[in-house]
Amino acid sequence: MSKAILYSYRRCPYAMRARMALRIAGIDVEQIEISLRDKPQAMLDISPKGTVPVLQCPDGQVVDQSLDIMRWALLQHDPQQWLQHADDADQRALIQRNDTDFKYWLDRYKYAERYPEFSSLHYRRQAGIALLDVLEVRLARSSYLGGQDPCLSDVAIFPFVRQFAAVDANWFSTADFPALRRWLNGWLESDLFMSVMAKPVKPG
Secondary structure (H helix, E strand, O other), X not given: OOXXXXXXXXXXXXHHHHHHHHHHHOOOEEEEEOEOOEOOHHHXXXXXXXXOOEEEOOOOOEEOOHXXXXXXXXXXXXXXXXXXXXXXXXXXXXXXXXXXXXXXXXXXXXXXXXXXXXXXXXXXXXXXXXXXXXXXXXXXXXXXXXXXXXXXXXXXXHHHHHHHHHXXXXXXXXXXXXXXXXXXXXXHOOHHHHHHOXXXXXXX
16 A cells, blocks of 8 residues: 555544544545445455544554544644643543543434433533533633643544534524634634545546
């Protein structure tokens, strides 16, 4: 293999954060956009769990967890020092809360009709308690989650906050999260994010 292959799905938050790390690290990848209904056999052969992202490195190594892909890319080249605070206990705890408690409530808020046990408002409140209230306090003190410069946790968490904000954009635009909105909009408007969200050009 002359370069890495990345199996991705454009709107998947896990794939988004992996693509952002690969792009900022300058890693040349062949990106394959998959269909969730018709996953390529080549991907399933190297990662039977069948979820994206999956990175096949030039040496054949397979990395199929998004955070591991981020770390792999940044260990090759980390021009903005995103790994500087990556092993700080509080930073690891933020990502852990995002990937567990917040993701749990986010899914229920986003697909409330599938979880009729409680209202959408209940799920939204629980998501805020799970993580967003903590992020708001932190971002009111500093520009990014690790201080005045972006770090791994910002990019790992941002795609999930993006999903939360999009469920009810009108509500989020006036909710009591001014610092979180500033931070979110900064990432949404960044050249980095826009570049990884460009729709793949279909061959032919």
